[in-house]
Amino acid sequence: MKHTMSRHTFYSLTVTFTILSILGQLSTSIYSPFFFDLAAIYDSYVGIIEKSVAVFLIAFSLSQLVSGVACDYLNKQKFLLYGVLVFIAGTLMVALATEENTFLVGRVIQGLGGGVGVSVSRGLSRQIFSEKQLNASLSFINIAFAIAPAIAPLVGTLIGESFGVSSIFYFVLVMGVFALLLLLSVSTTLKQYMPTTSENVFGDTLALIKSTMMKIVSVGMASGLLYGIVFSFITISPSMIMQQFGLTKTVFSIYSLLATLSFVMGSIINIRLASVSPLFKFKYSSLFIAVLSVLFGLLISPFAIKGLMGILTYCYITFFFIGIAMPCSVTIMLGYSDKSAGFLAALTGFFHLTGAAIGAYAVTLITLEPIISFCLSSCGLSVASILICTTLKRN
Incomplete structure (x- = not known):
């Protein structure tokens, strides 16, 4: 009480x-x-x-x-x-x-x-x-x-x-x-x-695992991979912005601030779209991110789109849609049970941060120039996320 x-x-x-x-x-x-x-x-x-x-x-x-x-x-x-x-x-x-x-x-x-x-x-x-x-x-x-x-x-x-x-x-x-x-x-x-x-809640948690675990894992993995794009940027952005373009730490910090504000704006729009189902918003935000990432990947090499403003524009738009998708994924995850919410909250954090770790580590494994490394990692993460999203269905 x-x-x-x-x-x-x-x-x-x-x-x-x-x-x-x-x-x-x-x-x-x-x-x-x-x-x-x-x-x-x-x-x-x-x-x-x-x-x-x-x-x-x-x-x-x-x-x-x-x-x-x-x-x-x-x-x-x-x-x-x-x-x-x-x-x-x-x-x-x-x-x-x-x-x-x-x-x-x-x-x-x-x-x-x-x-x-x-x-x-x-x-x-x-x-x-x-x-x-x-x-x-x-x-x-x-x-x-x-x-x-x-x-x-x-x-x-x-x-x-x-x-x-x-x-x-x-x-x-x-x-x-x-x-x-x-x-x-x-x-x-x-x-x-x-x-x-x-x-x-042990008995309720066991019942939840038996009946719904695959759905929980699918949502968790799909949203975690999107979060990985954010941490790919966080990890490689010092090399990409300061080393490659020779900008100061202060300017780098300002660009990072704008990236986060894009994420916040997406979260605010998600609140405004309260009448739209979380699954719909999550799937279509993921689809848009995947299409944008693939398009960015196709354009960056043959047309040498390597200017700072072009890269940042891609990042800010992507972060905006991730800002919509992430709260929706949490709502979907917690909606599977009201009795095992602690367990679901723990899984949500685990999948999100595991995806973040994958993104942060993947971008360091690609030994190319920072822009290409970020492009390839974000493209791979977004495509993997939307493929998992295709398995999700409305409850």
Whole structure:
């Protein structure tokens, strides 16, 4: 039973959950303008630093999946506390790293800790908020999800150029400690509103797996591959924009901000199209992305369409339609069961972040110039996504 909650308590908990949820995104986007600087510091290749995005996302996605499923049966508050501590430990390792291997291991540990914050805070929200409060809280967190990776490169550029590259990771460390303090500050409140026992959803989850798992996997894979296009861009964009076109870190950060705003605009249009079924919007957005990616791939080589504005236009349009498709995929996934929503939410995060890791890693494996690598990876991901979409049918 949900108890009466004051506005102050609601916003205190929502802010805490929001900070816990965006730590992972912040820790990845904030150092993207300094890929080449880090490669020079570690006497390594920029490709190794680019792969740090992929290894983080793999750990982040696995952590979300495991913690999302496990939190139904464990103490969520302690689970969150341990997750933040692991994230802080990984961030400290990254900040103190003097070689690439230590840096990569630190990123993996960051991912393992950061994933807990996303899944478990969502599970707590479902337990302690009313339906109206839950909608408001998740909307606030979704806005933060969009804004955090957009402004993080700008913040990272300002900090890194003013105080040095390592100061970026110390800033993330401070954010982790801030999240820990917030969590401790609301610990008494959480104990007050948390139910004494968690509902056992094991039987319902088994029934869901037996009856609907193939549909869930299809939606998850199709949407995850679209998310992979976003992280292909995030991974290769420093090389594509700064190295290939010789632009500054500040200009690069602004272009990244515009890419995120395109994603946000797509999400807003999705809300406006509330009367259209999520499956329809998801399938046709995926189809448009696939057609646009193939067209871009056909034009870029024979006609040498390699100008920055042409590439960015393709990215912004693609991100706009991904902004429509992604919320629809979440709605479809969660719609398969109201009793196993925690399990479905964990799977949603897992598939999205696994797709993001695939996109981030794939673009580093194609050893061609950055534009061609991004073109091939985004084309492959979008075509694979629409092929899976063809198997989806209206329930």
